[in-house]
Structures are given as C-alpha cells and as structure tokens.
Amino acid sequence: MIDLKVEETALLAPLDADRMLERTLRWSAINSGTGNLAGLGQMAEELSAAFAQLPGEVTLEAPAPVTAIGADGEEKPLDHGRHLVLKVRPDAERRILLTGHMDTVFPADHPFQATNRLDEDTLKGPGTADMKGGIAVICEALMALERSPAAASLGYDVMINADEETGSLSSAPLIARLAEGKHAALTYEPAARPDGTLAHARGGSGNYSVVARGRSAHAGRNPEEGRNALVALADLAVRLKAMHHEELYVNPARIEGGAANNVVPDHAVLRFNIRPKTIAAGDTFENALATLLDQVAREHEVSLNLHGGISRPPKPVDSRAQRLFDLVRDTEARLGRDLSWQPSGGVCDGNNIAACGVPVVDTMGVRGGAIHSPDEYLIVPSLLERAALSTLVLHRLATGALR
Numbered sequence: 509m510i511d512l513k514v515e516e517t518a519l520l521a522p523l524d525a526d527r528m529l530e531r532t533l534r535w536s537a538i539n540s541g542t543g544n545l546a547g548l549g550q551m552a553e554e555l556s557a558a559f560a561q562l563p564g565e566v567t568l569e570a571p572a573p574v575t576a577i578g579a580d581g582e583e584k585p586l587d588h589g590r591h592l593v594l595k596v597r598p599d600a601e602r603r604i605l606l607t608g609h610m611d612t613v614f615p616a617d618h619p620f621q622a623t624n625r626l627d628e629d630t631l632k633g634p635g636t637a638d639m640k641g642g643i644a645v646i647c648e649a650l651m652a653l654e655r656s657p658a659a660a661s662l663g664y665d666v667m668i669n670a671d672e673e674t675g676s677l678s679s680a681p682l683i684a685r686l687a688e689g690k691h692a693a694l695t696y697e698p699a700a701r702p703d704g705t706l707a708h709a710r711g712g713s714g715n716y717s718v719v720a721r722g723r724s725a726h727a728g729r730n731p732e733e734g735r736n737a738l739v740a741l742a743d744l745a746v747r748l749k750a751m752h753h754e755e756l757y758v759n760p761a762r763i764e765g766g767a768a769n770n771v772v773p774d775h776a777v778l779r780f781n782i783r784p785k786t787i788a789a790g791d792t793f794e795n796a797l798a799t800l801l802d803q804v805a806r807e808h809e810v811s812l813n814l815h816g817g818i819s820r821p822p823k824p825v826d827s828r829a830q831r832l833f834d835l836v837r838d839t840e841a842r843l844g845r846d847l848s849w850q851p852s853g854g855v856c857d858g859n860n861i862a863a864c865g866v867p868v869v870d871t872m873g874v875r876g877g878a879i880h881s882p883d884e885y886l887i888v889p890s891l892l893e894r895a896a897l898s899t900l901v902l903h904r905l906a907t908g909a910l911r
C-alpha cells in the first residue's frame with residue numbers, strides 16, 4: 509500500500525518518465541566505452557547540458573594521470589575522459605554525494621551499439637541499465653527535490669566519472685576529495701537483481717602487473733648463462749594461486765612475453781587480480797606479496813617489478829551505513845514496494861566512497877539485467893520507480909532523517 513504524506517505526493521508529481529526514457533535512449537546511442545575519448549567527450553557535453561538545469565556549477569575535471577604496463581614491460585600513460593562534477597550549496601551544513609559513471613564496457617568497435625525496444629517494459633541496449641538510465645534517474649530526482657523548500661537545507665555534489673568500468677583509476681582522487689565531509693552518498697549502479705534488490709557489503713579488488721627481466725641466451729649453446737623471465741613468472745603464478753583462500757581470491761590471469769624457441773626469454777609480464785573480502789585480508793596479502801617477490805627474484809636470478817595494487821578496498825556495511833540502507837528500504841515500503849539486499853562479489857565506486865568512512869548505498873539505479881553483455885537491458889518502468897525512491901530519500905536526507 510502506498511503511504512505518503514501530502515507533501516511527498518506533491519514532491520513526486522514533476523517526475524517525468526518520458527523525459528528519463530528519452531534521455532536514456534539518447535545517451536545510450538552515444539558510444540562511451542572507457543577508451544573512446546571522443547564518445548566520452550560527447551557524453552560529457554550532453555550530461556553538462558542536463559545537469560546545468562540544476563542550481564550550482566557544472567565543471568569537467570581533468571583525469572588524474574594513470575599508467576599501465578605494456579606487453580613489452582614498459583610503463584605507458586593511459587588516457588581517460590574528463591569527469592563531470594556539479595556542486596550545489598557547498599556551504600550547507602548537511603551535504604551528500606551522488607555518483608554515476610558515463611563510460612560503458614563496450615568499445616567503439618563492439619557489435620553491441622544500438623538500443624532496441626523488446627516490449628513495452630524492456631529496452632535492450634549498451635549502457636541502458638549500467639548506467640545511463642541511472643544517470644537519468646539522478647537528474648530527475650534532483651530536479652524534483654529542487655522544487656521543495658526542504659532542498660535549501662541540503663547541499664550536494666554530483667560526480668559522473670568516465671572510467672568506472674576500468675576501476676576508476678583516474679577519478680579515485682576526485683572521489684576521495686568529494687566524499688570528504690559528506691553525510692551520506694548514493695551511487696546509481698543498477699540494482700543487484702532485476703527485482704530491485706540492492707547490493708550490500710562488497711569485497712574489494714586489486715589488479716597487478718609484475719614485470720620480470722632476466723638474461724637472454726642461446727637455448728642450445730649457452731642456456732646456463734640465461735635467466736628465464738618466463739619461467740620465473742610461471743613459478744610466481746603458481747605460488748600466487750596457492751595464496752588463494754576463503755577471504756581472498758587470487759586469479760593469475762595472463763603471462764605475456766617470451767621469445768623464439770631457441771632463445772632463453774629475458775622479459776615477461778604477469779597480470780593477476782585479487783578479491784579480498786576484508787581489509788585485513790588485503791593488507792596481509794600485500795605484505796606476503798612483497799616477501800614472495802623477493803624470494804622468486806632471488807631463486808630465478810631475475811628482477812621483478814610490481815605495478816598496481818588494491819584499487820577498490822573491501823566495503824563492509826557498518827552501523828551508520830546500515831541506517832542508510834534501512835532508510836532506503838523504509839522509503840520504498842512507503843511507495844508500496846518491498847526492498848531487500850544481498851552481498852555482492854562485484855566492485856564499484858561505492859567501495860571507494862565507503863573507504864572514506866561515508867555511508868553509501870551504491871545500487872540506487874534502475875532495474876535491469878545482463879549488464880556487461882550484448883543482452884544488457886533496462887526495465888523501463890523502473891526509471892520512474894527509482895526516481896520516486898531517490899526523490900523521497902533525498903527529501904528525507906534533507907529533513908535530517910539520517911542521524
């Protein structure tokens with residue numbers, strides 16, 4: 509049963525489902541794979557125009573410098589798009605952070621580019637759920653909030669980054685800066701399940717490259733003078749896998765390098781990912797990794813250089829964050845719908861925000877499914893459902909409901 513006060517019903521009146529759908533269609537038609545800087549530039553322009561309808565100032569922030577290790581072992585700069593920031597009432601006593609991302613996992617040459625209405629309720633298309641629909645929800649909910657007198661007591665920053673899908677490496681410092689001093693945060697990743705279930709606690713994630721440099725030699729004439737970089741990394745990969753346990757998954761993913769069959773290879777690169785479930789498990793791993801690298805380097809007489817680290821710290825849900833979850837669930841109940849949550853193995857900007865000590869619910873976006881696949885879809889009515897939920901949650905945050 510819907511159980512809203514008169515003022516809350518009035519608050520929801522301006523929400524416009526057609527406008528949200530039109531924006532989602534328009535934005536999903538622009539390819540904005542994380543590496544497509546031109547597409548990201550076009551998205552940033554579109555989003556700047558949409559968010560300019562709110563009070564405050566929209567800026568596009570330069571990406572922080574990021575490097576990556578190439579297959580040749582050399583460190584190279586990695587380019588990213590600019591990140592959108594809107595600051596509204598920065599002097600308000602109670603301030604919150606809303607975040608989303610404009611990039612998708614689909615590069616410009618991926619076959620999945622077009623949106624397609626499968627039926628009345630289902631829109632298939634790249635980024636429809638993850639998360640251009642979610643960005644439309646942010647904008648719509650804030651516009652509705654701004655029509656309420658309660659808005660005057662809430663300050664907020666909106667951040668829409670351009671690199672979330674590859675780990676937010678160039679926006680992480682910006683996220684940390686914006687999270688500082690915030691009362692709460694809402695992130696608009698799609699719901700964890702098509703029924704609207706929220707993601708609760710999350711594990712973390714770290715990505716690493718290890719560059720091995722040995723000494724090349726002829727495989728037949730003087731192999732004893734060679735120091736095999738590839739074998740050193742194969743050994744390291746096996747030992748890393750042995751560090752896998754219940755609280756920390758380790759996935760050696762790829763070895764690049766090597767040489768012709770008659771050459772002892774003098775360089776190679778190993779890539780691996782870890783998924784720590786707790787902050788302690790991540791710390792313990794990083795300490796053990798330093799020792800392991802020393803050992804392997806010594807035993808194989810190669811040099812090993814480590815690049816990367818834990819870019820998404822694990823996100824436990826503490827009591828303050830739980831109160832924000834309760835507030836979201838109670839608000840959804842007032843709209844006549846049940847809402848539950850479950851832990852997630854995935855990571856997102858909610859991990860980075862939680863690491864700053866700010867309570868966050870990070871799946872406030874639309875309902876949909878099959879994200880990161882060519883079957884990604886948005887459940888169209890969820891645009892309005894989630895905009896109503898967000899508008900009421902923002903209104904309750906503005907009126908001091910979260911203590």
Ligand SMILES: [Zn+2]
Nearest residue numbers: 638639697698
């Ligand atoms: Zn996403």
